[in-house]
Amino acid sequence: MTRAAVFGAGSWGTAFALVLADAGADVTIWGRRPELCDAINATHTNPDYLPGVALPPVIRATHDPGEAAHEADLVVLAVPSQSLRENLSAWAPELPSSASLVSLMKGVELGTAKRMSEVIDDVTGAGPARIAAVSGPNLAREIAQRQPAASVVAAADDDLAKRIQQACHSPHFRPYTNHDLVGAELGGAVKNVIALAVGIAAGLGFGDNARASVITRGLAETARLGAALGADAYTFSGLAGLGDLAATCMSPLSRNRSFGEKLGGGMTVAEIVAGTRQVAEGVKSCESILDLAGRHGVDMPIVQHVTGVVRGELTPAEMVGSLLSRSAKPERHGH
Known part of the structure; x- marks a missing residue:
């Protein structure tokens, strides 16, 4: 079973956690606010960002980055793009050295004009064999409601793209691979x-x-x-x-x-x-x-x-x- 950590408890991070769970992964969400993490664990919903959407029991939430990342095969980053560098710098020591790093973020960093995968590489030194992005028509509420959707797993490394594709291929979410990160x-x-x-x-x-x-x-x-x-x-x-x-x-x-x-x-x-x-x-x-x-x-x-x-x-x-x-x-x- 894939062990996934999703850093970001907003609507898209939570929806992608649900996709991963439907695909068979064990998922932990890291949330910035402890009270939201407690609500997710108690109610199996995200009342602030996806109210009314039931989350599978295999999804749990924590405010502790070390707990979220423990033994993770897949680390998914779903925070606002302009806060990635600061957040990831704090989390990096907790991330398993073999984990694949997946960006859900859609932005370019202010000041450096770097794409999110470049920021991830800057902070972690993970390199192209471990860094990927998921992109496509990803309206979070529709995906969380398990409406049909397709997306792209983009990575310079084809094997990495295929592993992530398999990890998030659920009955309602169809990922394609693409080498063009x-x-x-x-x-x-x-x-x-x-x-x-x-x-x-x-x-x-x-x-x-x-x-x-x-x-x-x-x-x-x-x-x-x-x-x-x-x-x-x-x-x-x-x-x-x-x-x-x-x-x-x-x-x-x-x-x-x-x-x-x-x-x-x-x-x-x-x-x-x-x-x-x-x-x-x-x-x-x-x-x-x-x-x-x-x-x-x-x-x-x-x-x-x-x-x-x-x-x-x-x-x-x-x-x-x-x-x-x-x-x-x-x-x-x-x-």
Whole structure:
């Protein structure tokens, strides 16, 4: 039996713990707040993030990282991306030296512009044979409700990807493998920013034509950044690219889409943040993705304009007007 530790008791960490349990793993969740861990153990639910969803009895929770990681074959990291380095630095001494490390996080680190797998390698020195990412259309509540879903286990090491695939292949969750860790991580990170843009368009009252246009051009921006970083172009037409982008941009369950809709409706970033405990990763990652694009000379106008709105430099209406007034170009970049 796989022994899995999931570091992060939010909605996606808890939903993935349920997937692992359904696939036959023994799962321990590490939670930041002892009272939430106690509630999970007492009620077999996560009342704060997935209320009403029953968790299998093999899932337990603890606030002690050493207890969570004890004899784990699989360590799953599901904390907000900007807190990963600090948290993982504290946990690293407790992690088994042979454990596979799996990122569920979809972001790029502020300051370093590093992908999450690069941060994991920085902190642990685990190397490509032990580091993977799971990405795709991963709306946590639907997965926790055992609605059918597919995803991608991306790793440079094929054997590692296959082991993780087997560990999370449940009756309702179908994982595929992909060697392109760079592309899978970029797709997961950039789609959050594009979802903010789609939400802004919806909040301003624009319809499906506008949203579809933003999604399509957002995918083109993602693919350009991926090409500059050596990603496989096919990744962006797959589950970790288009699949994740479509789900995040169109679903009312998407935190980033909902955050953008509130921005488009006139709320400020501070007002929206004050009203939720959930993290919309794109709000911070837009800065680091724009930084990463700048380092590689990649033009990402949607990311640039969303960043302007988040900074308070542009209103949502000004963002749309500025994007539409850009000079006309061929659809295919560079032609």
